[in-house]
Amino acid sequence: MNAFSSVVEPLRLANRVLGRNYYQWKIYSLDGNSVAASNGCEIKADFSVKDLHDADITLLCTGLDVERLPLDADLGNRLRRLNAMGRTFGAICTGAYLLARYHLLDGRRCTIHWENLRSLREEFPHLEVIGDIFTIDRNCMTCAGGMAPLDMMLRLVAIQHGAYIAHEVAEVALYQNTRAGESAQRHDIEARTGISNEKILDSIRIMDLHIEDPLSCQQLAMTVNLSPRQLERLFRRHFNCTPGQYYLRLRLETARDLLRRTSRPVLDVALACGFASTSHFTKCYRERFLCTPTEERQAYQWANRPGGDKTAGSKSVRLVSK
Known part of the structure; x- marks a missing residue:
C-alpha cells in the first residue's frame, strides 16, 4: 500500500500543481476484482489484465512473497507487447522479481526492495541488480518500494515538466528531502x-x-x-x-x-x-x-x-x- 500510494499521489498532486489533468491512471488486476493489500485495505480495480492494451507507462506492483506467485502468461505477453511497442514499463517494490521471470529485465539495470536483493541476484545471476532506491534504464523503471516510488515519480515529473514543478509537488506532499535514484536503500x-x-x-x-x-x-x-x-x-x-x-x-x-x-x-x-x-x-x-x-x-x-x-x-x- 505504501509503495502503491507513493506512485499515485505524486501524479494527483502534479495535476493539482499544473492546474490540469495531465496524468491519468487506471488500476488493473488479473481478474478485474479488488486487490487486498497486506494491511487489509482493498484497492478497487477498474479493469482486468485482459483489457490492458496500451499505456504511456505500465507499472507492476507486488508485495510480500512475490517469489511464490504463479506466473500469469497473459500478463507476461501483454507486458512484452508494450515493451515491443516502445512503451515504458516497470515495477515497484518487489515487482521486479516477476519482470525477471518474464525475461523483461535481461540486459537492463534494475533494483528491488533490499529484503529481496540477494535472492534476486541468486536466482538471476545474469541480471545487473543494484541496490539503488530506483533506476531508469531506457524504457524500464524499477523501484525498491516503501517511499522510494515517491522519489521516482518526482523524477518523472521533473523530466516532463521541470525541476520547479517537481519541487512544488514535493512541498505539497511535505516531502523535504527528495532523493536521487542512486541513494542507498538502507541506513549505513x-x-x-x-x-x-x-x-x-x-x-x-x-x-x-x-x-x-x-x-x-x-x-x-x-x-x-x-x-x-x-x-x-x-x-x-x-x-x-x-x-x-x-x-x-x-x-x-x-x-x-x-x-x-x-x-x-x-x-x-x-x-x-x-x-x-x-x-x-x-x-x-x-x-x-x-x-x-x-x-x-x-x-x-x-x-x-x-x-x-x-x-x-x-x-x-x-x-x-x-
Whole structure:
C-alpha cells in the first residue's frame, strides 16, 4: 500500500500543481476484482489484465512473497507487447522479481526492495541488480518500494515538466528531502549497529562481501590491519561474541532469507552461504534457529500461503499489482 500510494499521489498532486489533468491512471488486476493489500485495505480495480492494451507507462506492483506467485502468461505477453511497442514499463517494490521471470529485465539495470536483493541476484545471476532506491534504464523503471516510488515519480515529473514543478509537488506532499535514484536503500552499517569504530564497521562490510567464501579470523584481521586478538577483543566488547560467531550468524541469516525467498535446493543455499555440506549447514542452522533448513522453508511457506491471484494497474500510468 505504501509503495502503491507513493506512485499515485505524486501524479494527483502534479495535476493539482499544473492546474490540469495531465496524468491519468487506471488500476488493473488479473481478474478485474479488488486487490487486498497486506494491511487489509482493498484497492478497487477498474479493469482486468485482459483489457490492458496500451499505456504511456505500465507499472507492476507486488508485495510480500512475490517469489511464490504463479506466473500469469497473459500478463507476461501483454507486458512484452508494450515493451515491443516502445512503451515504458516497470515495477515497484518487489515487482521486479516477476519482470525477471518474464525475461523483461535481461540486459537492463534494475533494483528491488533490499529484503529481496540477494535472492534476486541468486536466482538471476545474469541480471545487473543494484541496490539503488530506483533506476531508469531506457524504457524500464524499477523501484525498491516503501517511499522510494515517491522519489521516482518526482523524477518523472521533473523530466516532463521541470525541476520547479517537481519541487512544488514535493512541498505539497511535505516531502523535504527528495532523493536521487542512486541513494542507498538502507541506513549505513554505523546507523544500523550504533557502532562508530571503523575497524569493526570495515570488518562487517568485508564479511558481507564474503558470504559465499568466508574468510578466516586471521584473514579478516589482516584486511583491517589488526591482530586476530585485537579484532576479537573489539567484537567481544561491542557484540559479546567472537568475530567468527558474528560472521556465522550473518551467514545463517542470509541462508534463512534465501530459504524463504527462493526455491533453490538446500545444498545450493548452503554453498551460497559458505557451507561445504548440507550436514554442517543443517547442524549450524538448527543450533541458531532451532529447526532444520527444510523445516524453516516448510513453515514459512505454510504461514504465508498465497491468499489469491490478484493484480492492479494504470492508463497513462498503469499499476498492475499482485
